[in-house]
Amino acid sequence: NAGVTQTPKFRVLKTGQSMTLLCAQDMNHEYMYWYRQDPGMGLRLIHYSVGEGTTAKGEVPDGYNVSRLKKQNFLLGLESAAPSQTSVYFCASSYLADGFNSPLHFGNGTRLTVT
Amino acid sequence: KQEVTQIPAALSVPEGENLVLNCSFTDSAIYNLQWFRQDPGKGLTSLLLIQSSQREQTSGRLNASLDKSSGRSTLYIAASQPGDSATYLCPRNKLVFGAGTILRVKS
Numbered sequence: 228n229a230g231v232t233q234t235p236k237f238r239v240l241k242t243g244q245s246m247t248l249l250c251a252q253d254m255n256h257e258y259m260y261w262y263r264q265d266p267g268m269g270l271r272l273i274h275y276s277v278g279e280g281t282t283a284k285g286e287v288p289d290g291y292n293v294s295r296l297k298k299q300n301f302l303l304g305l306e307s308a309a310p311s312q313t314s315v316y317f318c319a320s321s322y323l324a325d326g327f328n329s330p331l332h333f334g335n336g337t338r339l340t341v342t
Numbered sequence: 343k344q345e346v347t348q349i350p351a352a353l354s355v356p357e358g359e360n361l362v363l364n365c366s367f368t369d370s371a372i373y374n375l376q377w378f379r380q381d382p383g384k385g386l387t388s389l390l391l392i393q394s395s396q397r398e399q400t401s402g403r404l405n406a407s408l409d410k411s412s413g414r415s416t417l418y419i420a421a422s423q424p425g426d427s428a429t430y431l432c433p434r435n436k437l438v439f440g441a442g443t444i445l446r447v448k449s
Contacts, residue, residue, distance in 0.1 A: 260436065269346070269431060269439035270386075285437070317385065321436060330376050331436050335385040 229253055233318050233334035240308045240341045248303040248337050250318030256332070258321045259301035261285075261293060263314040264336075270317060276301055308341045315339070346432065346440035354446040361419040363443045365432035370413030373435055377406050377417050379428040380442070386431065390417075422447045 231252045240246055250259065257278050262270035262285075272285030276295040290312060292304045301320075305312060316337045322329040349364045365375075374394050378386040390399045390406040392415070398407040403420040415432055422445075429442040 258436075262439075267441065269441045270433070271439070272437050275437075319386075319436075330388055330391045331378075331386075331433070332388075333378075333386040 231318055231320055231332050231334040233316075233337050235337060236335070237338045238340070240305075240339065242309060242341060244308050245304070245306050246308065246339075247305075248316055248318075248339075250301045250303070250320075250334060251299055252301075252320040252332070253299060254320065254322070254332065255298070256320035256322050257298070258323070258329075259295065260319045260321075260331075261291075261301065261303045262317045262319065263287065263312075264317060265314050273303065273316075308339075310341045313339060313341045346434050346438050348430075348432065348440040348443045350443060351441065352444040352446075354448065355422060357422060357424060357447055357449050359422050359447075361422050361445070363417040363419070363430050363445070365415040365417070365440065367413040367434045367438075369434070370410060371435075372408065372410050372413065375406070375408045375415050375432060375434075376436075377404075377415075378431045378433075380431060381428050389430075419445075424449045 234249045260275040261273040264270045274293040276282045279298040282293045294302045318334040319331045345368045347366045376391045377389045392399045392408045405418040408415045424447050431442045433439045
């Protein structure tokens with residue numbers, strides 16, 4: 228049981244390049260989340276998904292797109308990377324919603340630098 | 343805007359002290375509360391989950407309480423150790439995080 232796995236762990240992009248971050252979970256969780264963490268700040272929600280084929284915007288969605296084609300995978304895309312997207316990206320998942328006492332499970336993060 | 347405030351922002355204490363970390367929420371509609379720790383350069387590790395029917399939860403030297411009426415949670419760390427040094431986080435309903443409390447326990 229691997230839990231939540233993020234790939235890649237590190238990446239350096241040039242401004243304008245595109246890339247996709249992959250999050251995979253093997254716990255059959257319905258809910259999946261993408262956050263970014265910048266120095267001195269807490270995590271901020273980018274997008275989340277409440278089930279296969281559905282996605283929703285979080286607090287800071289601009290410049291990112293997501294897809295949830297399979298229940299176990301949640302992809303975060305950057306179509307045209309900008310230096311402001313330099314950050315550490317965390318993926319998390321949970322079983323059902325709040326009110327059902329489900330804890331968040333986090334991946335180990337992807338450190339992205341945009342030059 | 344829903345916010346999470348964590349007090350203190352940073353704390354440096356000698357080993358052995360008992361500590362209290364606080365979390366408050368602008369919106370008191372809280373279903374459950376999960377405390378995390380984050381070591382520098384690492385991911386988030388779950389410490390405690392207070393479920394919707396509970397008011398507190400204990401694990402070893404850690405005790406967390408939740409007062410839904412006031413929108414506040416407290417994490418109590420007994421007999422602190424250098425290994426407790428980390429940033430502590432308490433997101434509201436998984437969606438909103440505060441900046442965290444940076445704890446340093448000196449040996």
